[in-house]
Amino acid sequence: MLSAFDKSLLNMLQTDLPIAKRPFAVLAERLGTEEAVVLERLTWLKENGYIRRIGPFFDSVALGYTGTLVAVNVEEEYLEAVAQKINEYVxxxxxxERESEYNLWFTLLTPTLERQKEILDTIEKQKGVRRLLSLPTTKKFKISVQFKL
Amino acid sequence: MLDALDKKIICMMQDEFPLVENPYQEIADKIGISEDELLKRLTSYKETGKIRKMGAVLRHREVGYRSNALCLWIVPKERLEEIGSFMAKNPEISHCYDRVVVPDWQYNLYTMVHAHSREECKEIAARLAEKTGLTEYTMLFSVKEWKKTSMRYFHDEHK
Incomplete structure (x- = not known):
């Protein structure tokens, strides 16, 4: 179970990890506690699976990457094989897998459009794939994975 | 433009963040630069939008958000800005994107809804539909997570 302190710490850490020397001392000061306490709780929260990742989250477009969301309509009996093939790509x-006529949905980020096309062509040719839609973004209104605890 | 050192920093920052008193010093040592240089570059990435967030992402199931649905809407072009901004203000929505429309698939606005249960997801979508007046939408609930990882930028060049 998360304590009230854990929740405050996670709420704060979700929005801002200081880019500064001794960042956890800065957080500790904001929370009115010691650096050692923050480090001890974060280690526990990480080890117990509450935290997926700490660090910078980059804007893929600003780094020059091209992204798309892909919907695939796959015959049920080939679904697992196609999903495994998709998983191979870094x-x-x-x-x-979603409840829809398009039953697999994946996100693809590549440094070039050529690489994107190469991957999509390969997946489209997998046995059992009926249709594949590439749905690139035209405008981002929000990207912010934060959960108020 | 990103230079070779930028790419190396970006690549290394995607490794596990050390939970120690001087994490940036530890990372800088691995890269082979000073802590000050690392802090200076990271600050500039944040200021120029290359870093959109510095912090933690939680595992949503573990913190109680057990259900998620990709909710797709058909939004008339002239209302896109207004509705996109409205959706973005809702805390239950983590992602809100406008995407291209293809002949077989007429939905253009994609919102990711997170809630504690499937019922709650449906209630959230119904409320958003009512508030916006949108009538054409669908909810795609996930039945299996086949893969969820963090992106590794510039990985090939540095590992």
């Missing part, structure tokens, strides 16, 4: 970070 450029594909999220791959979800």
């Amino acid at each position: 450029e594909i970070t999220h791959n979800y």
Whole structure:
């Protein structure tokens, strides 16, 4: 169970980890506690699976990458094989099976459009793939994965 | 433009963040630069938008958000700005993107909804539909997470 202190710490850490010397001492001061306490709780929260990742989250477009969301309509009996094939690519970070005529949805980030096309062509040719839609973003209104605890 | 050192820093910053008193010093040592140089470059990435967030992302299931749905909307072009901004203000929505429309798929606004249960996801979408007046939408609930990882930028060049 998360304590009230853990929740305050996670709420703060979700929005801002200081880019400064002794960043956890800065957080500790904001929370009215000691650096050692913050480090001890964060280590526990990480080890117990509450924290997926700490660090910088980069804007893929600002780094020169091209992204798209891909919807695939796959015959049920080939679904697992196609999902495994999709998972092989490091450029594909999220791959979800969803309740829809398009039953696999994945995100693809590549340094070039050529690489994107190469990957999509390969996946489209997998046995059992009926249709594949590439749905690139035209405008981002929000990207902010934060959970108020 | 990013130079070779920028790419190396970006690559290394995607490794596990050390939970120690001087984490930036530890990372800088691995890269082979001073802590001050690392802090200076990271600050500039943040200021120029290359870093959109410095902090933690939680595992949503572990913190109680057990259900997520990709909620897709058909939004008339002339209302896109207004509705996109409205959706973005809702805390239950983590992502809100406008995407291209293709012949077989007419939805253009994509919102990721997180809640404690499937029922709650549906209630959130119904409330958003009512507030916006949008009538054409669908909810795609996830039934299996086949893969979820963090992106590794410039990985090939440095590992």
